[in-house]
Each structure stands twice: as structure tokens, then as C-alpha cells.
Amino acid sequence: LCSLSFTDICFTSTTVPKMIVDIQTHSRVISYGGCLMQMSFFMLFGSLDSLLLAVMAYDRFVAICHPLHYLLIMNPQLCGLLVLVSFFISFLVFQMHNIIVLQLTYFKGVKISHFFCDPSQLLRLACSDTFTNNIVMYFVGALSGFLPISGIFFSYYKIVSSILRVPSSGGKYKAFSTCGSHLSVVCLFYGTGLGVYLSSAVSLSPRKNALASVVYTVVTPMLNPV
Secondary structure (H helix, E strand, O other): OHHHHHHHHHHHHOOHHHHHHHHHHOOOOOOHHHHHHHHHHHHHHHHHHHHHHHHHHHHHHHHHHOHHHHHHHOOHHHHHHHHHHHHHHHHHHHHHHHHHHHHOOOOOOOOOOOOOOOHHHHHHHOOOOOHHHHHHHHHHHHHHHHHHHHHHHHHHHHHHHHHHOOOOHHHHHHHHHHHHHHHHHHHHHHHHHHHHHHHHHOOOOHHHHHHHHHHHHHHHHHHOOO
16 A cells, blocks of 8 residues: 555656646647656556556455454565565556667657647657557557456456355445445546557547546546545
């Protein structure tokens, strides 16, 4: 929870302050270096956020399916290791995105139809061949998106199977209630985030993209403490 809170603060800090300044000053200009920096930190903390949500799903799986062994399995050493592995994968995603974008060629003064430097938008604005880069982008999306989602699905499959075997309705409700908040945040974060990311290859309205992005960049991190 500490790591998730820190990640959420950093994640929102990469986009929201700049957006507020742009609204106040009526200036929507960002330098090339500033855009790269914003995109890099956005990918780093966004990937870390998604992986930590997957780790929390595993935590719920152990708590509900193996309650008597919970303290033994989820010991401080394993928790620390899971956070370190999440950070390592996020750093890998962050580096891969940087390598892709730095290889692309852009015209001067390009217009990004977004409120921040979204990686998918930058790929679309490149004037060089992006076929190979698109393949790498989908691989990175799979690494930072589908990998944690698979873990979450597996965890909740086991959780639901375990809950359905509980004889009392009160016990079922208590077990489901411990997962409700996490599951709602997962749906909001992954539903909008992956939708925007994967639809970048399809001609989707920039306005709809931006509105969906607000959900996973602002709303979801705000709901996490609740």
C-alpha cells in the first residue's frame, strides 16, 4: 500500500501539474526534452502502478484461499521482492519506450492531440517508418498490461472458486467485500488505460482518447486511497 501510494503520487505528478499550468497560462507548449521526460516518467510509474495492482490481487488470493498460511506466505521478504520485481519490469518498459521514441524522426512544431505526451500519440506523429516500432509497442503493452491482467484473472478465478465453496452467505459476502474496492480500481485503470493504448493504431477520436485518459491518470489514483 505504501508503494502504491508513492507510485500514484508520482504518476499523477507527471501530467496533472503541467495540465493545470497550461490551463492557467493558456499556453500548451512543451519542449522536446520536456515531452520525452514526461513520457518516460509516465511509462515508468504507470507500469509500476499496474504491476502493483496485480501484486495486490495475489495478496487477496493468498488471504482468501490460504488464510491460515497468509502470514507465512506473505512475509516481509516476499513483499519486498514483489515490489522490486515490479519496479524492475517497469524500468525495462521505461527503457524500451525511450529507445523506440529516440529512434523516430519528427517534424518541428508538431501538435499532440492530448493533455500530455502520450507515447501512442508520439508514435502516430512520427514521419519515419513505425511498423517495427508498433510491434515493439504492442510487446511492451503486453509486458506492462496483459502480464499483470493475466495474474489478476488467475487470482480472481481462484478466489471466486474458493468463495463459491463457502456454505454460508455471510461468509461469501465478507470474502467478496474484501475484493470489491480492488476489483473496481482494476476495472477502471485497465479498462480505460489499455483501451486508449491499444486503440492508438485505430483511428479513434482524440477527444475520446483524452477523456478516457483522465480516468486512469487522475480518477483512479484519486480513488486508490479510498
